[in-house]
Amino acid sequence: MPHHLMNLRHVPDDEADEIRALFDEHGVRYYETPPSRWGISMGGFWVHDDDEAARARSLLDEYQRQRRDRQREDFEARQARGEVGFWHSFRRKPVTILAACVAILVILALTLAPFVGLG
Missing domain, CATH: 3.30.70 (Alpha-Beta Plaits)
Structure with missing residues (x-):
């Protein structure tokens, strides 16, 4: 086998x-x-x-x-x-890292926006 x-x-x-x-x-x-x-x-x-x-x-x-x-x-x-590490990656590709961070913030904002007005 x-x-x-x-x-x-x-x-x-x-x-x-x-x-x-x-x-x-x-x-x-x-x-x-x-x-x-x-x-x-x-x-x-x-x-x-x-x-x-x-x-x-x-x-x-x-x-x-x-x-x-x-x-x-x-x-x-x-x-x-x-x-x-993060800072090494940031120094090598700052635009990519910043774009990813902005995308994360936008997704978080869109996800949490309906719940912010409930309080």
Whole structure:
């Protein structure tokens, strides 16, 4: 019976490539189904054998632990340099941020307007 190892929906290309290389390096006999264009099927990495599934799962768990640590370190480094957060986004795209804020205020005003006159 096939074992689903990992969903490929919203997985970045670099992560999927690293997982393929990991499985190839360790001789994991896997197959891959791509996610559908419209998001109906999830796609993913699969194996047929129970033993192969356990081995692949342990490799995948260790890889994801290492990737999480790398991504966390990268985020913390970018945060220390001031490259993440609201103000960084605002400095990069002030018109977009202001337009979004104005749209939020307009929607809020239109939503709450009927209730303001009741008090």
